[in-house]
Amino acid sequence: MTINAPFVEKVLTAFLRQELSRFGFRNGILGLSGGLDSAVAAALAVRAVGPSHVIALIMPYGSGFPKDLRDARALAAKLGVRTELIDIAPQVDAYFARFPTRSPRRRGNKMARERMSVLYDFSERTEALIIGTSNKTELLIGYGTIHGDMACAFNPLGDLYKTQVRALGRHLGLPAAILRKTPTPGLWPGQTDEAEIGLNYAELDRILYHLVDLRESRREVVARGFARRKVERVADMMRRSEFKRRMPPIAKLSFRTVGHDFLYPYDRGC
Amino acid sequence: MKIALAQVAPALGDVDRNLALHLRTIAKARRLGADLVVFPELSLTGYALKDLVEETALDPRTSPVFRALKADSRSVDLVVGFVEESPRARGLIYNAAAYLSRGAIRHVHRKVALPTYGMFEEGKFFARGGEAETFAARRLRTGLLICRDFLQTGIGYLLQAGGAELIVAVSAAPGRGSTPEQAFASSRMWERMGESLSFFASAFVVYCNRVGFEDGVPFAGGSFLFAPDGRLLGRSPYLDEDLLVREIRPDDVRRARRRMHFHKEDRPEVVLEGLRRIIQSHDD
Numbered sequence: 445m446t447i448n449a450p451f452v453e454k455v456l457t458a459f460l461r462q463e464l465s466r467f468g469f470r471n472g473i474l475g476l477s478g479g480l481d482s483a484v485a486a487a488l489a490v491r492a493v494g495p496s497h498v499i500a501l502i503m504p505y506g507s508g509f510p511k512d513l514r515d516a517r518a519l520a521a522k523l524g525v526r527t528e529l530i531d532i533a534p535q536v537d538a539y540f541a542r543f544p545t546r547s548p549r550r551r552g553n554k555m556a557r558e559r560m561s562v563l564y565d566f567s568e569r570t571e572a573l574i575i576g577t578s579n580k581t582e583l584l585i586g587y588g589t590i591h592g593d594m595a596c597a598f599n600p601l602g603d604l605y606k607t608q609v610r611a612l613g614r615h616l617g618l619p620a621a622i623l624r625k626t627p628t629p630g631l632w633p634g635q636t637d638e639a640e641i642g643l644n645y646a647e648l649d650r651i652l653y654h655l656v657d658l659r660e661s662r663r664e665v666v667a668r669g670f671a672r673r674k675v676e677r678v679a680d681m682m683r684r685s686e687f688k689r690r691m692p693p694i695a696k697l698s699f700r701t702v703g704h705d706f707l708y709p710y711d712r713g714c
Numbered sequence: 715m716k717i718a719l720a721q722v723a724p725a726l727g728d729v730d731r732n733l734a735l736h737l738r739t740i741a742k743a744r745r746l747g748a749d750l751v752v753f754p755e756l757s758l759t760g761y762a763l764k765d766l767v768e769e770t771a772l773d774p775r776t777s778p779v780f781r782a783l784k785a786d787s788r789s790v791d792l793v794v795g796f797v798e799e800s801p802r803a804r805g806l807i808y809n810a811a812a813y814l815s816r817g818a819i820r821h822v823h824r825k826v827a828l829p830t831y832g833m834f835e836e837g838k839f840f841a842r843g844g845e846a847e848t849f850a851a852r853r854l855r856t857g858l859l860i861c862r863d864f865l866q867t868g869i870g871y872l873l874q875a876g877g878a879e880l881i882v883a884v885s886a887a888p889g890r891g892s893t894p895e896q897a898f899a900s901s902r903m904w905e906r907m908g909e910s911l912s913f914f915a916s917a918f919v920v921y922c923n924r925v926g927f928e929d930g931v932p933f934a935g936g937s938f939l940f941a942p943d944g945r946l947l948g949r950s951p952y953l954d955e956d957l958l959v960r961e962i963r964p965d966d967v968r969r970a971r972r973r974m975h976f977h978k979e980d981r982p983e984v985v986l987e988g989l990r991r992i993i994q995s996h997d998d
Contacts, residue, residue, distance in 0.1 A: 447892055448892055448894060448895070448896060450896065451892070451895075451896045451897065452892075454896075454953060455889070455932055458927070458932070458953055459927050459930070459932065462926065462927045463927075599930075706765065707764040708764055708766060709727070709762045709766065710929045710930075711726050711762070711927070711928050711929050712726055712727045712766065713725060713726060713727060713728050714725060714726055714928075
């Protein structure tokens with residue numbers, strides 16, 4: 445699972461350079477949360493196309509996470525990128541004033557989708573393509589909000605497990621405050637990825653690596669010494685989240701149907 | 715004899731832009747004294763075409779794109795990759811490579827092995843070629859292979875048994891898997907197989923891979939040339955565009971075959987008999 449960080453950097457910056465020059469676009473935009481993934485994506489984008497072509501939106505909900513806000517601003521300053529600070533509390537609160545809930549999940553998903561909706565509007569305003577920040581771990585277990593933080597124009601981090609993203613972040617010289625931070629979706633104070641998923645990333649990533657990359661069966665992975673309960677849980681999370689990784693199925697009627705046999709590449713003309 | 719490997723990044727589905735890229739690269743290679751310029755697999759169209767195969771298909775005998783390339787081939791031999799639909803096989807579309815020389819198409823190879831699994835979908839969109847033949851070109855008997863053809867020993871063997879002195883493999887090979895070196899794991903596989911084939915066939919083996927990304931997939935580059943005795947004559951960088959020009963001495967084939975008699979001792983009739991028995995005894 446060890447990555448060759450300088451080589452990965454070379455591949456991903458070349459990818460970003462090509463993607464960011466598509467369809468007449470020149471700039472990339474992304475949400476900077478103060479966490480690891482968006483920091484790595486921002487640092488890669490700056491190395492790929494330079495700070496003047498990267499726009500970072502910092503979109504806190506109110507003032508509940510002062511440290512993340514501080515870290516995001518410090519990183520943006522260090523990278524030299526243009527930033528906009530947009531508090532999403534007014535628009536989220538306006539909605540829940542009409543449709544109140546106590547469900548932290550509903551509130552969290554709404555926040556993720558508000559950020560998405562701001563990003564897409566700013567994408568048009570600034571003529572910038574949205575750089576995705578979901579890593580391979582999240583994509584595989586579906587730990588993300590569909591049409592929320594998973595929405596993007598392209599994704600440089602989607603084939604790197606969380607622990608690999610951290611190794612890349614170290615290679616890119618990100619601040620220790622970001623590298624050592626406990627991963628959290630930042631939806632409510634005290635929430636952490638690992639507590640919610642029920643596994644730590646070191647173990648989760650290794651289980652995924654054996655199941656997915658090495659194509660081992662659950663039984664084989666258990667035989668390697670991982671707890672059966674954990675392996676089953678990871679495999680179930682993968683199975684239940686397929687809808688987050690796919691375009692929705694279209695009912696087929698004709699000989700040529702979008703998604704079934706009307707098949708064109710994304711990068712046409714690039 | 716100077717061979718140039720054009721490690722380029724064609725635009726996906728844009729034949730006109732790719733023709734311009736070819737003509738520019740040919741002019742540059744000619745200035746460097748090249749006698750043969752090799753372009754990667756599907757160099758005129760890009761690789762991940764899906765339904766664009768229909769819109770990019772050409773008949774090399776009548777296409778204006780080929781008219782321009784034929785004109786250039788009066789002064790330098792060319793290998794180009796393209797999507798072929800010929801009137802003789804109407805409705806069938808092939809992943810093809812053409813060898814052009816002295817203003818004419820000398821040979822067209824249609825890809826035999828079409829990878830169709832995981833990330834590869836060639837068998838969904840292309841018809842299968844059924845031959846791998848050698849032909850006389852310049853001073854060397856030459857054979858063409860397209861990407862996966864090269865990784866199938868049987869197809870490489872057909873060129874070997876056909877007396878190939880120069881094996882030209884064109885490719886759009888994605889980079890996959892990590893290594894401790896600054897390269898993809900898949901690049902190492904290509905280099906090992908190229909080196910092996912140069913020994914097996916006592917022939918020059920040149921491999922031209924592309925670079926750039928299509929739908930997130932990186933093409934690894936790392937084009938190379940091996941002499942008939944397994945000597946690496948040159949290798950392009952991974953991931954970056956390049957034009958690698960190397961002088962080869964056609965006489966090295968004779969020297970290699972006198973030192974190691976692999977070619978003389980090859981027994982294609984034994985292989986043929988053995989294959990016939992194996993095929994006849996297949997249950998399915």
